[in-house]
Amino acid sequence: MxxxxxxxxxxxxxxxxxxxxxxxxxxxxxxxxxxxxxxxLMAPVFFVPGSSATQNRFNALVKELNRESPTTHSLLRVEVMTNGRLEYSGNLKQGDERPFIVVGFQNHRDGPVNVRKQAVWFATAFQALEKTYHFTHFSAMGHSNGGLVLTLFMEHDLAKTKTKIDRLMTIATPFNLEEQDAAVDTDLFKELSGDRTNLPRNATVYSIAGSKTFASDGIVPFDSVNRGKYIFQDQVKHFTQITVTGANANHADLPENQQIVALIRQDLLS
Amino acid sequence: MTDRIAQLGMRLVNGEVRFYRNRQISAIRQALRLIFPIILLGSLADFLEQSWLRTDGYYYQTLHVARWLFQVKILRQYLRLIGAGTLGLAGILMAFAVSFYLVVPVTRHMTDRLMAGTIAVISLKFFNVTRTSVLGGHTIKWVATDLGIQGILVGILVGVLVGNGYRWALGHRSPDLEQIPSTLVITCTWLVVMAALGLLWVSTQTVSLNSAFASIIRWPFRLPHFILGLLGYCVLNGAFEWLGVLGPLSASSGQSIESAQNLAAVLAHRGWQLPHPLTLHTVVSVYANVGGTGMMLALLLALFLSRPTAWQRRIGWLSLVPTLGNFNAPMMVGLPVILSPLMSIPFILAPSACITLSWLCIRLKWVPTVAYPLLTGTPGPLQAYLGTGGSWTALALSLADLILSTAIYYPFVKLVQAAHRQLDGEVA
Known part of the structure; x- marks a missing residue:
């Protein structure tokens, strides 16, 4: 037995x-x-302002987002100088898993040449922050040309980093610049749509358009924002387009528009 | 001294036998035996799904399942469905079976027996209904969550309540009355009363009975600081499982902030310096969970080392595969460990001893701390080895824990066998 x-x-x-x-x-x-x-654990949210705006562009938005929020997000502002040097203000709180990082540029002028330069400067800042904070994933929001900067970064420089983007939100981003004629493709649009296969397949992208006059938000033509679909659709995991109208729907007011603040909370930060 | 131990052993065996002779406990034991095949099938499906088909499964990763197995997604859906239909309904099945077996000794009529079980099921559902659908006048929606292996205890309680009530009603039935009208009266009365209680529940409570119960028992694990410490956690978790609340109660599987910080530290810096060396994950989940809560693999080894009864041997072999993947439900229900007074002692004692030994070894830095995420279904003793990135001392500690636990279980397994032989002799 x-x-x-x-x-x-x-x-x-x-x-x-x-x-x-x-x-x-x-x-x-x-x-x-x-x-x-x-x-x-840390997944920062990058904010990139549009042309003519500095790294202080989103102060009001951040204050608004932190209001009624269960956890306060700390804010770091980075300015990239034309020689590639970085200047920091604010700080990231220890233990903050979703800090906000606003990246602005000393040369924040408009125009495709400047936008391309800003995308390269953004990559410089991003790599320095990645090295400092060891994050492996992040989300980003770009207002106006800031969305172009982020899209160029995703197509050209993201693969060189060790990070993945979870979500991108572009607000009134002119993918065909301020071209009024819908039949004309600008060089920048051709570049963005030509390199779209480099976009990360797992990203979720939201493109928000403001509409003041049915055709534009006062500055950016609706068609130019609408062209985001030719870049992101069938390239990223999810692509959603949203049009916001009503009060504060003109181009410069969009980041503080209450509907857009709600969308940022719901789609970018949730 | 030996005599004293023998006397104590006899006393424990007699206590176990007396406990099982109790009408209520006997019905619960029979019910557990009845649902064992269903729990076994569900556990096997769960084991296969989680360890072979999920990306964080042990076999999925180590055997590169995605490379050679086709239709992984469909297989996963299929096994999930089996798991939901078996383990997911364990609470309901227990309510039926307990009520049924409580009525069996007092009536010859199968209708009464089945009706007692059916009323228990309906009663349980009366307390698990969507509040808004009842109060808002919409189509009634039944709540399906928390009726699984975590709900076994609630199932037992409802079964005991309904079964005893039915017995009482049968005892007061007029002998002149024919069987069918009397069954009708008892059934309707019970259902009307239970529906009223159910309505009272949904109008005063916002969640279902099972959800409320689940959150009550989870509550102590949410304390911000572990005032009771790792041993306290172990005793509490063990006590709940022994009562019949199976399944994970707290997020101790490596998702906590401490575990994430430990992993970040290991990946970011050279060397193996961790900010949180002593956590639930690094001590309890790795060293005191071999074979599932209660060091179930040690119980299995102790069972095979001793002279198992025919039933125990069968349960042991059938539960072998899930137990080697740390799924303890078949052993808990099959032997059963649930509500066995004798088994409760090693069930709490063995993991506590493992925690103490492992805590000491980690504290004295004899073994490195676990930092890597654990893969589901990893054979128990290997968890420490893989969690530490291949430390042989961690593997040795895990094996030492297993041997220690087996030694703790062994005498109690012998006593339980003596008790079972006595009980089976009576049945025979």
Whole structure:
């Protein structure tokens, strides 16, 4: 009887060892897999203002977002100088998992040439912040040309980093610049749609348009914002277009528009 | 000394036998036996789904399942459905079975027995209904959550309430009355009363009975600081499982902030310096959870080391695969460990001993702390090895814990076997 019991025990232990074998064989590759799947607790939200606006552009928006919010998001402002040097103001609170980082540029002038330069400067700032804070994923919001800066960054420089973008929200971003003629494609639009296959497949993108006069938000033509679909659709995981009308729907007021603040809370920060 | 131990053992065996002779407990034991095949099937489906088909599963990762298995998504959906239909309804099944077995000794009529079970099921559902659908006058919607293995205890309580009520009504039935009208009267009365109680519940409470119960028992685990410490957690969790609240109660599987910070520290810096070396994840989940809560693999080994009864042997073999993947429900229901006074002692004692030993070893820095996420279904003793990125000392500690637990379980398993033989002898 005792003999049979020991046989049973050996059988169980043998099965245990057999089941452990794949684990021993897999272990040398474990670190690489853990690193690849690792998601930092911190997932900052980047804000990029449009042309003519500085890194202080979103102060009011951040205040508004922190109001009625269960946790206060800390705010770091970064200004990228034309020589690539970074100037910081504000600070990231320890333990803040969703800090806000506003990236502005010393040269914040309008025009496709400047926008392309700003995208490169954004990449410089991003890489420095990634190195400092060790985040592996993030979200971003760009107002007006800020959306172009972020889209260019996603197409050209994101793959060089070790991070993934969760969500992008562009507000009144003129993907075809201020071109009034819907039949004309600007060079920047051609570049954005030509390189769209570089966009990350797992991102969720929202494009918000303001509408004041049925055709534009006062500055950016509706058609130019609407062209976001030719860039993001079928490239990213989800692409949603939203049009906001009513009070504060003109181009400059959009970031403080209550409907858009609600959309940022709901779609970007939730 | 030996005599004293023998006397104590006899006393414990007699206590267990007396406990199981109790009418209520006997019905619960029979009910647990009845639902065992369903729990086993559900646990196997859960085990396969979580460890073979999910990306964070042990076999999925180590055997590269995605490379050679087709239709993984459909298989996952299929197994999830089986799990939901079996483990997901365990509470309801227990309510039926307990009520049924309570009525069996007092009536020959199958109608009465089945009706007692049916009333228990309906009563349980009266307390698990969407509040807005009842109060808002919409189509009634039944709540399906929390009726699974976490709801076994609620199922038992409702079954005991309804079963005893039905017994009482049968005892007061007029002997002149024919069977069918009397069943009708008892059934209708019970349902009318239980529906009233159910309505009272939904109009005063915002959640279903099972959800309310689940949040009450989860409450102590949400305390901001672990005032009771790791041992306190272990005792509380063990006590709930012993009462029949199976399944995870708190997020101890590695998702806490401490675990995330530990992982970040390991990945960001050279060396293996962790900011939080002693947490639920690094001690309890890894070293005191081999085979599931209560060191169930140690119980299985102790069972095979001793002279198991035919029933225990069958349960042991059938539960082997889920237990090796740390799914303890089949052993808890099959043996059963649930509501067995003798089993409660090692069930609490073994993990507590493992926690103490492991805590000491980590504290003295004899073994590195676990930082990597644990893969679901990893064979218990291997969890420490993989969690520490391949530390042999961690594996040795895990094996030492397993041997220690087996030694703790062994004498109690022998006593339980003696008690079961006595009870089975009576039945035979």
């Amino acid at each position: 005792r003999h049979t019991n020991l046989h049973r025990l050996w059988a169980v232990l043998l099965l245990l060892v057999v089941l452990c074998l794949p684990g021993f064989w897999w272990q040398p590759h474990q670190e690489k897999i853990v690193r690849a799947n690792y998601q930092s």
